[in-house]
Amino acid sequence: MADEKLTPQSENFSEWYNQIVQKADLADYAPVRGCMVVKPYGWALWENIQQALDKRFKATGHVNAAFPLLIPMSFFEKEKEHVEGFSPELAVVTHGGGQPLEEPLVVRPTSETIIGYMYSKWVKSYRDLPILINQWGSVVRWEMRTRLFLRTLEFYWQEGHTVHATPEEAQAETRLMLDTYYDFAVNEGAVPVIRGRKSETEKFAGAISSWSIEGMMRDTRALQSGTSHYFGQNFSKAFDIKFLNQKNELEFAYTTSWGMSTRFIGAIIMTHGDDQGLILPPRLAPIQLVIIPIYRDDAEQSAVMPVVERVRQTLAETFRVHVDARDGLTPGFKFNDWEMRGVPLRIEIGPKDVEKNSVALARRDRPGKAGKTFISQEALVPAVSEALKDIQASLLARAIAFRDEHIFDVQNYAELTDAVQKGWAFAWWCGDPACEARVKEDTRATSRCIPLDQPGGKGVCVVCGKSASEKVYFARAY
């Protein structure tokens, strides 16, 4: 329940975020440090995200399966970089049934190892390939500093794990899923993201290359919102995933993995939200429009409610509709309440509307009376349809404009250090981790990704001055 005013973004963005998560009824703190409870409204949003992604996975030939939560500790020791990357954040089960376990079990922080083990049993021939499996579930990583949705000890996600006969095919898969995430983020979430390759220091533990989509939040910090990894034969060698190729030669397979998590809810919040609360993109919003009946007494109520019900039924055939019939709350209160929850459209129906056969239609992305129009009840379905599309497009356009205003094409180190204080820096970089490290040391900004879209040509590294053939984004990140 939206009981009090929100801390303005400009005053304290962190505080704004923490408050909105709770006031918009998305999630709450669990009794264990760093864990969250996703509340029904937040979960409904997640379900819409899941559906939009799952539809895309299925459309590209993937199938869902489920692998176990507990993984033998020894599995993690099979891939050197993987264990080094994950061991600091593993939760380990040492007892079961009141007895110490012979081998400790790790609560999965990601499932490459257990899935790799299974794949080694399943893959015998090139005819078994490709394997294109996705899993919806949760994982546990013992993070030090946590925030609801952005970093919790346990989080919900999907992880795709695929096996291919050739490096080219596996690389194409990695890229396909990166593009899938991009399409989802932009077209469903209205979250403009930049696709790119991770630097050596930023890539996934055990990957040959990692790719990500990076979004800019309204405090200009970057949020990695989805990742896709190419493993080459790293995991197939560690887990002995071999197949006979068409020439009857035994060969290690090529694997990939890719994931997107409840963190994306954080991206939606911090991309679109304002000082009134959440703003949800219509395509993902659990409630696309809320109807608020307005009446003063029983007579007006009995005149208004049948119209409300008729309008609700008409709209519910096409849209996700909710009627706020709570008694004893003023309309004004309800307006604010649903604005806090980010519902894209609001319809008000009162005595005047009953008389004039109209409704008031208010857009969440245009606060106050500016976003309010009166339309006839007959024209409602096309008007709502139009408005939702327009809101979806406006949110994206606004986020793109904000992002582009805060990306600075920098030519030297001084410009870079300045740029990362007020946005992202786009800079030539030689690829040397030492240059990356220096930027981080000096500014706390890290390399986010080397974008797919490159200007071409050559330049000089803004850190060391050596020749550079690629440009990279540096930003402070979540």
Add this chain to the structure above:
RNA sequence: CGGGGCGUGGCUCAGUCCGGAUAGAGUGCACGGUUCGGGUCCGUGAGGUCGGCGGUUCAAAUCCGCCCGCCCCGACCA
């Protein structure tokens, strides 16, 4: 894990420095009435072992010790 802050009805907090009687306020919640086109108003009521454990004291929300948790800022990460 280092630095800082905080822990008192559901929530936000006062009271703690300087120990003392039935521990307060606002908000929320329940009920009744009133109101309702941008956060109505009035009344009645429920709700707290003052984060936990231990110590000092005739007496602890208040002083001391230990522990736990949360938030903010750093080192690490989806």
